[in-house]
Amino acid sequence: MSCIEQMKYTIHLQRISFKEAREYIEKNSDEVYYVSPGYKIFKDYYIIGIPPIAVGAKGNALVFPYTKPCHGSFVLSIDNEDSIKEINRLRETGKEKATTTVKKSKSTESSRSPLTSYGDMWKK
Numbered sequence: 001m002s003c004i005e006q007m008k009y010t011i012h013l014q015r016i017s018f019k020e021a022r023e024y025i026e027k028n029s030d031e032v033y034y035v036s037p038g039y040k041i042f043k044d045y046y047i048i049g050i051p052p053i054a055v056g057a058k059g060n061a062l063v064f065p066y067t068k069p070c071h072g073s074f075v076l077s078i079d080n081e082d083s084i085k086e087i088n089r090l091r092e093t094g095k096e097k098a099t100t101t102v103k104k105s106k107s108t109e110s111s112r113s114p115l116t117s118y119g120d121m122w123k124k
Contacts, residue, residue: 003044004042004045004066004076004078007042007078007080007082008078008080009076009077009078010061010076010077010078010079011074011075011076012024012028012063012074012075012076012077013074013075014072014074015071015072015073015074016072016073016074016075017073018049018050018053018065018067018073019050020073021049021054021065021073021074021075022052022053022054022065024075025054025055025056025063025064025065025075026054026056028056028058028063029054029056029057029058029063030056030057030058030059031056031057031087031091032054032055032056032057033054033055033056033057033090034051034052034053034054034055035047035053035055035090036051036053037049037050037051037053039053039055041055041062041064041086042078042082042086047064047065048067049065049067049073053065055090057087057090058077059079060079060083060084060087061077061078061079061083062077062078062079062083062086062087063075063076063077064076064077
Protein backbone atom coordinates (compact mmCIF):
# COMPACT_ATOMS: atom_id res chain seq x y z
CA MET A 1 0.00 0.00 0.00
CA SER A 2 1.31 3.39 -0.81
CA CYS A 3 -1.02 5.49 1.33
CA ILE A 4 -2.26 5.15 4.90
CA GLU A 5 -5.53 6.69 3.81
CA GLN A 6 -6.23 3.65 1.63
CA MET A 7 -6.09 1.37 4.69
CA LYS A 8 -8.90 0.77 7.19
CA TYR A 9 -7.93 2.82 10.23
CA THR A 10 -9.42 4.32 13.39
CA ILE A 11 -8.76 7.94 14.38
CA HIS A 12 -8.19 8.33 18.13
CA LEU A 13 -7.09 11.98 18.20
CA GLN A 14 -6.84 14.66 15.53
CA ARG A 15 -5.10 18.00 15.05
CA ILE A 16 -2.79 17.52 18.02
CA SER A 17 0.87 18.13 18.83
CA PHE A 18 3.60 15.49 18.65
CA LYS A 19 3.76 15.54 22.45
CA GLU A 20 0.02 14.92 22.80
CA ALA A 21 0.27 12.01 20.36
CA ARG A 22 3.15 10.46 22.31
CA GLU A 23 1.33 10.84 25.65
CA TYR A 24 -1.86 9.30 24.27
CA ILE A 25 0.00 6.32 22.80
CA GLU A 26 1.93 5.79 26.04
CA LYS A 27 -1.26 5.80 28.13
CA ASN A 28 -3.45 3.76 25.79
CA SER A 29 -1.20 0.97 24.50
CA ASP A 30 -0.24 -2.40 25.94
CA GLU A 31 3.30 -2.04 24.60
CA VAL A 32 5.13 1.14 23.56
CA TYR A 33 8.15 1.33 21.28
CA TYR A 34 10.17 4.47 20.56
CA VAL A 35 11.39 5.01 17.03
CA SER A 36 13.39 7.70 15.27
CA PRO A 37 11.91 10.07 12.70
CA GLY A 38 11.90 8.33 9.33
CA TYR A 39 11.11 4.89 10.77
CA LYS A 40 9.28 2.97 8.04
CA ILE A 41 6.03 1.07 8.63
CA PHE A 42 3.72 -0.80 6.22
CA LYS A 43 6.55 -0.88 3.63
CA ASP A 44 5.85 2.61 2.27
CA TYR A 45 5.04 4.93 5.17
CA TYR A 46 7.64 6.94 7.08
CA ILE A 47 6.80 8.18 10.55
CA ILE A 48 7.73 11.81 11.07
CA GLY A 49 7.78 13.85 14.24
CA ILE A 50 9.84 15.09 17.13
CA PRO A 51 11.62 12.32 19.04
CA PRO A 52 10.91 10.30 21.01
CA ILE A 53 8.18 9.04 18.69
CA ALA A 54 5.97 6.47 20.39
CA VAL A 55 4.43 3.60 18.44
CA GLY A 56 2.11 1.36 20.40
CA ALA A 57 0.58 -2.07 20.26
CA LYS A 58 -2.88 -2.66 21.68
CA GLY A 59 -3.90 -6.23 21.03
CA ASN A 60 -3.29 -6.75 17.31
CA ALA A 61 -3.64 -3.05 16.48
CA LEU A 62 -0.69 -0.80 15.72
CA VAL A 63 -1.20 2.67 17.27
CA PHE A 64 0.95 5.40 15.75
CA PRO A 65 1.17 9.13 15.02
CA TYR A 66 0.31 10.28 11.52
CA THR A 67 1.10 13.77 10.28
CA LYS A 68 -0.66 15.17 7.26
CA PRO A 69 0.63 18.52 5.98
CA CYS A 70 -1.86 21.36 6.42
CA HIS A 71 -4.08 19.15 8.60
CA GLY A 72 -1.85 18.44 11.62
CA SER A 73 -1.04 15.28 13.52
CA PHE A 74 -3.38 12.42 14.30
CA VAL A 75 -3.19 9.23 16.34
CA LEU A 76 -4.37 6.30 14.23
CA SER A 77 -4.66 2.59 14.79
CA ILE A 78 -4.77 -0.14 12.21
CA ASP A 79 -5.81 -3.67 13.08
CA ASN A 80 -5.10 -6.09 10.23
CA GLU A 81 -2.55 -8.66 9.06
CA ASP A 82 -0.01 -5.96 8.23
CA SER A 83 -0.27 -4.40 11.69
CA ILE A 84 0.52 -7.75 13.31
CA LYS A 85 3.62 -8.01 11.10
CA GLU A 86 4.66 -4.47 12.07
CA ILE A 87 4.23 -5.17 15.79
CA ASN A 88 6.32 -8.34 15.49
CA ARG A 89 8.99 -6.42 13.57
CA LEU A 90 9.13 -3.79 16.34
CA ARG A 91 9.54 -6.56 18.91
CA GLU A 92 12.28 -8.27 16.89
CA THR A 93 14.29 -5.17 16.06
CA GLY A 94 14.71 -4.41 19.74
CA LYS A 95 13.52 -0.81 19.55
CA GLU A 96 13.38 0.86 22.93
CA LYS A 97 10.35 -0.60 24.66
CA ALA A 98 8.27 0.37 27.66
CA THR A 99 5.45 -1.81 28.96
CA THR A 100 2.52 -0.39 30.88
CA THR A 101 4.07 -1.39 34.21
CA VAL A 102 7.29 0.43 33.39
CA LYS A 103 5.46 3.53 32.14
CA LYS A 104 3.57 3.95 35.40
CA SER A 105 6.63 3.51 37.59
CA LYS A 106 8.88 6.55 37.83
CA SER A 107 11.12 5.03 40.53
CA THR A 108 14.06 4.41 38.18
CA GLU A 109 14.18 8.05 37.12
CA SER A 110 13.88 9.44 40.63
CA SER A 111 16.59 7.12 41.98
CA ARG A 112 19.23 8.64 39.69
CA SER A 113 21.46 11.20 41.31
CA PRO A 114 21.11 14.68 39.86
CA LEU A 115 23.85 15.97 37.58
CA THR A 116 26.18 18.32 39.37
CA SER A 117 27.31 20.40 36.42
CA TYR A 118 26.71 21.05 32.75
CA GLY A 119 29.88 19.11 31.93
CA ASP A 120 28.55 16.04 33.74
CA MET A 121 25.70 15.76 31.23
CA TRP A 122 28.15 14.97 28.45
CA LYS A 123 29.89 12.24 30.47
CA LYS A 124 26.81 9.98 30.29
